[in-house]
Amino acid sequence: MRDYYSITELTREFGISTRTLRFYEDEGLINPVRRGRTRLYRPSDRHLVRQILRGRRLGFSVAEIREIIEVYKAPPGEVGQLKLMLSKIAEKQQDLRQKRRDLEDTLEELARAEESCVERLAELGVTT
Amino acid sequence: MRDYYSITELTREFGISTRTLRFYEDEGLINPVRRGRTRLYRPSDRHLVRQILRGRRLGFSVAEIREIIEVYKAPPGEVGQLKLMLSKIAEKQQDLRQKRRDLEDTLEELARAEESCVERLAELGVTT
DNA sequence: CACGGCTTTTACGTAAAAGTCAATTTGGCA
DNA sequence: TGCCAAATTGACTTTTACGTAAAAGCCGTG
Numbered sequence: 001m002r003d004y005y006s007i008t009e010l011t012r013e014f015g016i017s018t019r020t021l022r023f024y025e026d027e028g029l030i031n032p033v034r035r036g037r038t039r040l041y042r043p044s045d046r047h048l049v050r051q052i053l054r055g056r057r058l059g060f061s062v063a064e065i066r067e068i069i070e071v072y073k074a075p076p077g078e079v080g081q082l083k084l085m086l087s088k089i090a091e092k093q094q095d096l097r098q099k100r101r102d103l104e105d106t107l108e109e110l111a112r113a114e115e116s117c118v119e120r121l122a123e124l125g126v127t128t
Numbered sequence: 129m130r131d132y133y134s135i136t137e138l139t140r141e142f143g144i145s146t147r148t149l150r151f152y153e154d155e156g157l158i159n160p161v162r163r164g165r166t167r168l169y170r171p172s173d174r175h176l177v178r179q180i181l182r183g184r185r186l187g188f189s190v191a192e193i194r195e196i197i198e199v200y201k202a203p204p205g206e207v208g209q210l211k212l213m214l215s216k217i218a219e220k221q222q223d224l225r226q227k228r229r230d231l232e233d234t235l236e237e238l239a240r241a242e243e244s245c246v247e248r249l250a251e252l253g254v255t256t
Numbered sequence: 257c258a259c260g261g262c263t264t265t266t267a268c269g270t271a272a273a274a275g276t277c278a279a280t281t282t283g284g285c286a
Numbered sequence: 287t288g289c290c291a292a293a294t295t296g297a298c299t300t301t302t303a304c305g306t307a308a309a310a311g312c313c314g315t316g
Contacts, residue, residue, distance in 0.1 A: 007293075008293085017275075018293080019275065019276085020273085022295090023273070035283095036283080037282075037293075038283080039293085054230040054233060054234055055230075056187075056273095057187065057226065058227060059185065059186055059187015059188070060187070061272075062272075062273075063272095068234070068238075072237060077248075079249065082248055082252075082254075083249075085245055086245050086256075089238050090242075092238055093235065096231055096234060096235050096238070099186060099227075099231060102185050102186050103186060103228055105182060106179075106183070106186065106196070106224060107221065107224050109179070110199065110217055110220055110221055110224070113199045113200055113203075113213075113217055114214065114217045116202075116203050117203045117213055118214070120203045120205075121207065121210050121211075126207055134262085135262090135263075136262070136263085146264095147303095147304065147305065147306085148303085148304065148305095150265095155303095164311090165263075165264055165311075166262085166264075167263085167264090184303095189302070190302075190303070191302095
């Protein structure tokens, strides 16, 4: 496990630009350490980037991703805070379950479209 | 099954604005018929809106949604077109499967966060 | 027939998420 | 130690997906 990654290493690994990484930092999603002015990304930062990109692919806004990331952190000490966090987690879970339903529905429709294409090809005497 | 829906009926049903529906029309996603200048949405238009919103929730851009919608249409007659369509469908399916992995991973992390909150609450003597 | 309510078109506005560009600064190594 | 590729910062631009406001058309009701 590497100690640190440079910004360009991460841009290459994840296929994003330095601007994007700095943007996420400005937005408070990641906090790489600095040697002088240059950013050094720890494994934990790298993992965060991975999570951010996952959220992005799922269509979450940066604000929503921030909320999700916050619940990954160590749980707070106070009961009220803990309960609040639990309700936030439940909210995100519901959101994701809705997305999962949307996803399965869309996959089904695509399968139907695929099948009718294959059938049509068969009618034309083409073997898939 | 109703013949036609007015624009406001659909906005109420789906919780979107008239601007949004007209925008999707400008973008070529839907094509309601007209009585004079007013739009009349058929059940098929209504179903399209449902599919559009599903795509939107999954984080697809309007351009991507348009591509998905196009493969739902009746399959074309020509072999080359059919094969092209099949490859487009396969592409979308891969995309959706990636999203599904992202989704399951995120749900797992949320479950872990949830568990550690519950544990912490238990330590504090709170029964969930 | 005037009115309120719904609808239309046109046009400009805007927030989010970066991309791009220019002007430094720096740090590694020959 | 001197230099050049890489990194940083700040400002401006772009794209997407609508929001919003203005001005006007249709239509059933009192």
